[in-house]
Amino acid sequence: MTVSSLQKLNPKSFDQRKAQHLLQRAGFGGTPDQAQALADMGIEKAVDFIVNYENVSDTNPPSLDDYDKDIIRHATQSERAAIRNARSNGDESVVDMYRKERQRRQRLDRKQITEIERWWIQRLATTPRPLQEKLTLFWHGHFATGYRTIENSYHMYIQNMFFRDNALGNFKEDLVRGIIHDPAMIRYLNNHQNRKQAPNENLARELMELFTLGEGEGYSEDDIKEGARCLTGYTVEDDEFVFRSRQHDSGSKRIFGRSGQYDGDDFVDLIFTRPSASKFIIKKLYRFFVNDLPNGETNESNKVIFSLSNLLKRRDWEIRPILESLFLSEHFYDEDNLNAIIKSPIQLIVQAHRSLNPPQRKQMVQTLAIASDLMGQRLFAPPSVKGWDGGRTWINTSTMFMRQNTLLYLLTGQRPDSDAWDADGARFDAMALVEGHNNTPKEVIYFLLTTLLNVEKPNKDRVSSLEDYMKTQHNTINNQTVTGLLTLISAMPEYQLC
């Protein structure tokens, strides 16, 4: 069973359309030329190229020095003494000065998080290692942490770099163990306030419920309470994790029926002895990369999830072999799994950017950041520790308009957050997109529908609607009419799928 459910795709059937599918799921899609180049490599090399991205040189590698780490900092001892003195002396002006200084730093920090947000969107749109960024986004949604709670942009940046550096790492040793030592997560889930005398259960609960086991899957309320005791003293000083033994409860704990003087790292080891540990993360990866299963699990999906869960345990929680065998599998390219996932807002924006090559627009990255937020996904601000629910929850009557309008903006400059026509004059080069396929309106329409929707044959009704539009334009093929076609195709319900 293990073998058959992860059977490899026949290399001969790896064509441009399947290559585009791989490019969209393992990354953010690309132009027809890029998909063809990938198809020409053959599936083995193509998957190797995508997965072993360390071999692709990163032209502009990010570094921890790229952003200011000192905007938000604790008051020094002498500053604290000065504030205390001023308070007891009733010296309001000094107290006020420190308050204003703190507010100034908070403003600067909010500015920095929007810079980091835009930098990431830009990186998503331009990276030569799309899988690395796709996984960074996945882990951000899985170990969701929100800036608004922790109000420290540099800690969000450290966490983002942690996800990027460990994107294909070991789930247990690198990612889960790493996250309980991560300053942003520790502060987001109040573990810096989790002390022997006053335990705070937040991190212990979510570590099992949302990060590793799934709600109610193999743990009890008592396990949470005891887990919280294990995590006491796991806290942050400046930008570093510290273990404070004085705050740590070193007594014996009883977790999953076993007793010992466990600490937070032992707690992680214990969690990974639970049967649900492998299945939970595999299911989430499956929904993200293969099919978000709007009507629930199927026999096929269950088999694949079962096989991958076993593989994950056999390979000691390494993520890389999981994605490799998935991307090589027949199942991944099954017709049922093509165009089966509703694009996340970031996927929609980045894929459009990478496949349409829109011109530079005024304040483009911040406009796209706002648009993504209005579509329900703001980077560094997931709605809760549960992350983004994804799938059909991305789509409602309101986000449907926002999605169509965001594409309209990329193509024409009409801002998605503005009521009035407010173009920036930058002209979209639509003719470059259809070069070699623009002899007749029908040829243009067929080419755009098949490549942008990644289908073998376009839908008849769609073809005739677009032909009617071209007739109103006297069948003139020029930049304006092809742009018109693109605004209409990107406003089709099926454009929301990848």
Add this chain to the structure above:
Amino acid sequence: MSHHHHDQESTQSTGSTGTYSRRLFMQQGMAFLSMATTVPLFMQQSAKGIMLPVGSLLSSQPGIPEDHTLVVIQLAGGNDGLNTVIPYGDRAYYNSRPQLAIKQSDVLEIPGADGYGLHPNLTGLLELMNDGQAAIVQGVGYPNPNRSHFTSTDIWHTGNHNGQGYGWLGKYFDNTCAGKPNPKGSIAIGNKAPLALHGKTQKAVNFETEKLFRWAGGTVDSSLEKTYDEINRKESAAKEEDSQLDFLVRTSLDAQVSSDRIRSAVSKQPLINYPDGELSKQLQLIGSMIRADLPTRVYYASLGGFDTHANQLNGHANLMRQVGGALNAFQNDLKKQGNTGKVITMVFSEFGRRVAQNGSAGTDHGTAAPMFLIGDYVQNGLLGEHPSLTNLDQGDLKFNTDFREVYAAILENWMGADSKAILGKKYAKADVLT
């Protein structure tokens, strides 16, 4: 959610894509993909829905006026009930919360409720109580309380003990409209439609601001409009399946149908001034839609920020001010409109908070908490019994009223529906409406 903090600074370049070697495009044989665009039959109701006269919605029980409207407000994150309705007469309150307890002298007296009062910033709510228009149901919860935000929210939204299944108001529409969704049945303010409004067939309309609630392509080039409508208002043969594409086609049609009418409804200035704040903004939109007589029976708003694990005193006080002020303004707006008789507002939170404060001058997730009901037809005053602060369950309050008893009262007496069909079980109706 607010979206005001995007700074407008220098333009960053997104550059060009990829470093893949570029080859000539070459089309190869591809596998067949079905792209049949099917719209289930019920969607045809959507197109008709726009023509429905005001008040024409079906009500399943005789004697219940058909324009009864419910406004639901969620205080998301878990509102601290003990610092909302304050048991100042109970020593245990002060003992459990040395830093967080509100002094008796600061508490707002509720007439006739000895030992219990309101948070000092809830003057707006007190005014409504003095005016006979507000009920506070004390100690509302459910058995085996779940302390996860998400699960407990899902439990409140579905009415099911495990939080699984469709939303209770979604099911209300599924049931009362004989399986036909009501395209204007429910409207949520926000970028996400809540689970509560999500039925098997019923889907909520939602938007954050009405200005963005349309396609702007016609602004760019009016000749695109006709083809856009053809693509997005398409109805085709019904099929039973519920594919991703079916779902997208349905939602797209829903969006078109909803857009025109809502935008015209909210274009008028409100009759009163609303205070600042996220909840106020939402209630103002809802007020204008009620005023425009949209055939909508359920509106949904929410305010976040109630997950007060640390240093909660000031933050919670600000939230209380917002809630009291917004509810008061909304009710006054309805009064000016002459609509207080057709609207009931229900305020809830997924859980209350623990009795004892934690080590960070905050409170952890708890259980039972008060609900508010506002309107002409609510039993005014403090209802039910306040839970004991000493007879606790793992440090948490024991509930006295199951929230589904409140739902049952609203469904039966206000919405005119069979609560058993919606809640899966016959719950005793809480005595909260007149």
